[in-house]
Amino acid sequence: MKLAPYRGWSETARRDLHLALLTLALFVIVTAKFPVFASPHNLAGLLDDTAILIMLALGQMLVILVRGIDLSVAANLALCGMLAALFNRAFPGAGIAPVLALSLVAGALLGAFNGILVWKLRLPPIVVTLGTLSIYRGVIYLLSRGAWVNENEMSREFVGFTRAQFLGLSTLSWFALVFAAAAIFEMRHTRIARNLYAAGGNPEAAAYAGIDPGRMQFIAYLASGAIAGLCGFLWVSRFAVAYTDIALGFELQVIAACLIGGVAIAGGAGSAGGVLLGCLFLGIIRSSLPLVGISAFWQMFINGVVIVAAVLLSARQRRQVRAILEAR
Amino acid sequence: MTLAPFKRWESMLALVLVGEFVLFSAISPYFLDVDTLSDATFNFTERALVALPLALLIIAGEIDISVAGIIALASVAMGLAAGQGAGAATLAIIGLGTGLAAGCVNGLLVTVGRVPSIVATIGTMTLFRGAAYAVLGDRVLKNYPESFATFGQGYLAGPVSIELALFVVSAVAYALFLHGTRWGRAVFAIGANPVATRFSGIPVNRYRFALFALTGLASGLAAVLLTSRLGSTRPSIAQGWELEIISIVILGGVSVWGGKGSILGVVLAALVFGLITFGLGLMNIPGIVMSIFTGTLLILVVAVPALVRRP
Numbered sequence: 346m347k348l349a350p351y352r353g354w355s356e357t358a359r360r361d362l363h364l365a366l367l368t369l370a371l372f373v374i375v376t377a378k379f380p381v382f383a384s385p386h387n388l389a390g391l392l393d394d395t396a397i398l399i400m401l402a403l404g405q406m407l408v409i410l411v412r413g414i415d416l417s418v419a420a421n422l423a424l425c426g427m428l429a430a431l432f433n434r435a436f437p438g439a440g441i442a443p444v445l446a447l448s449l450v451a452g453a454l455l456g457a458f459n460g461i462l463v464w465k466l467r468l469p470p471i472v473v474t475l476g477t478l479s480i481y482r483g484v485i486y487l488l489s490r491g492a493w494v495n496e497n498e499m500s501r502e503f504v505g506f507t508r509a510q511f512l513g514l515s516t517l518s519w520f521a522l523v524f525a526a527a528a529i530f531e532m533r534h535t536r537i538a539r540n541l542y543a544a545g546g547n548p549e550a551a552a553y554a555g556i557d558p559g560r561m562q563f564i565a566y567l568a569s570g571a572i573a574g575l576c577g578f579l580w581v582s583r584f585a586v587a588y589t590d591i592a593l594g595f596e597l598q599v600i601a602a603c604l605i606g607g608v609a610i611a612g613g614a615g616s617a618g619g620v621l622l623g624c625l626f627l628g629i630i631r632s633s634l635p636l637v638g639i640s641a642f643w644q645m646f647i648n649g650v651v652i653v654a655a656v657l658l659s660a661r662q663r664r665q666v667r668a669i670l671e672a673r
Numbered sequence: 674m675t676l677a678p679f680k681r682w683e684s685m686l687a688l689v690l691v692g693e694f695v696l697f698s699a700i701s702p703y704f705l706d707v708d709t710l711s712d713a714t715f716n717f718t719e720r721a722l723v724a725l726p727l728a729l730l731i732i733a734g735e736i737d738i739s740v741a742g743i744i745a746l747a748s749v750a751m752g753l754a755a756g757q758g759a760g761a762a763t764l765a766i767i768g769l770g771t772g773l774a775a776g777c778v779n780g781l782l783v784t785v786g787r788v789p790s791i792v793a794t795i796g797t798m799t800l801f802r803g804a805a806y807a808v809l810g811d812r813v814l815k816n817y818p819e820s821f822a823t824f825g826q827g828y829l830a831g832p833v834s835i836e837l838a839l840f841v842v843s844a845v846a847y848a849l850f851l852h853g854t855r856w857g858r859a860v861f862a863i864g865a866n867p868v869a870t871r872f873s874g875i876p877v878n879r880y881r882f883a884l885f886a887l888t889g890l891a892s893g894l895a896a897v898l899l900t901s902r903l904g905s906t907r908p909s910i911a912q913g914w915e916l917e918i919i920s921i922v923i924l925g926g927v928s929v930w931g932g933k934g935s936i937l938g939v940v941l942a943a944l945v946f947g948l949i950t951f952g953l954g955l956m957n958i959p960g961i962v963m964s965i966f967t968g969t970l971l972i973l974v975v976a977v978p979a980l981v982r983r984p
Contacts, residue, residue: 414791462972462976466975466976466979466980467979468972468975468976468979469929469930469975471736471791471929472919472923472929472971472972472975473972473975475916475919475920475968475971476967476968476969476971476972477968477972478916478968479913479916479964479965479967479968479971480964480965480968480969480972482961482964483961483962483963483964483965483966483968484965486959486961486962487962487965491959491961589961597795597798597799600795601795601796601799604792604796610789610791610792611789640807640810642806642807642809642810642811642908643803643806643807644803645799645802645803645806645807646799646800646803646804646806646807647803648799648803649796649797649798649799649800649801649802649803649804650800652795652796652799652800653782653793653796653797653800656782656786656788656792656793656796657782657786657788660786660787660788660789
């Protein structure tokens, strides 16, 4: 594939284009079979369903860029969602602003905890976030004493926040769109994003250039945590229920979206546009399953197939640079 | 390699173990009883049987997060075969075979596919458990023949269960392999420096593949024992076990950076872990609160050496 317009394109841009074509092809195939799929109503629903995945995956991207991984995002989301719900139950008249602030700050703190351990103690990210994953889940149980917070215990503003429609899309969808647009712009044009790429691509070189790779890791975990916290409130508001096990295992979908979106697990490579496409790819599969008549129980299996295929393909691209004797 | 710090780590684990014994026998008068202790072993034997090969894998610088997914897949395969009227021995072979096959898939992804093991096994974890959900949905399989219960519920002699006997034999075998053979030395070498090891003529990828296959096989064995003990299969079987099994390995002093660790440490960690689970059960503390403890322990185990190392 040596097409002329490809010259001068970066590897990331080329991969994003391939993924865009693949996502488009998937969309066209499903629409050809089921025209209702392309209806504005259905597409708005698809975006609404994928919104939280998009936000979390963009946060996760930052962490993977700096050679980390955040397995605790779903637990963080669930804990902050429970905090938001409990706060709303205790102070139903307080409005939405304090709930937003609470979930954002709580999420940032939980993320900062991961970040401090990875930055200051140089602990392996997978062990740290596996540990905090189970700690955060356990804390939800202690906070809620194992009970659910149901819709009738939430104020109307709280539940209505994500569902309010504006120009045909829900608030939740607008959150994701604005967020994705900001991420695509910032990852290309801001200094902090450059520093993140540099710290992940080659930490030693970045350190010589005056960038502290550990500090960049901390910032990535902080951001990922804050996003997860905010999504906690959005999740609980949208589904109008909070309990210990909400979003159980969702971190794997988030990581899957990043891997499909072309974020390199070795760090330093990936784009916000690619991650957005990865999320939409998963979202299209998920929302077309009921149309095709496949049980929702197949979702996880299909995710697994897609992840394995995506990582195999991205591993293939690096193959030629390896020496014959080199072990990995 | 200096052995002294590891000896210290293991003696610390032994001390914790003694502390647990003292604490729990003070709390409950029924604790120091042969039958009670025999029951308590079921809290760790199945997990420990997977933790042993996983320790080798982590020493070799790789990781397998899909172990619990393999257990679920193997259990579903056995459940389906039992529905067709398969006997106990056939079921055990199917469980072991499924585990081995799943482990080979992991091994191929990492060696031939050249995918980093953490990513590959996050993928296959989703794939294997996803397959279990896809096949079973919300059904439960429990048409197991009566003789199948022997594996997980039977006793070899007196209070020594078949599971416990299997664990002891495996632990000795793994210890001899890792610490007594040149293959074991190669596992350490691969974890410490895979490139140098490859340049010394050791077929690194063949070792990696074999270790993934072995971990798969052990997960299959755990699936046979667990399914036999529970007598039923749900797609959520062994959910979250990967965390507990990895915790046991790391608590046992195996370095997450590869190249360091011992079987004795893993065995002691499994005992410590199993006793804590059992003790918290004695005190009526729910499992989810236990996860706070496991998570904290996991972080502390890697944080304490890091804190000590700092100037």
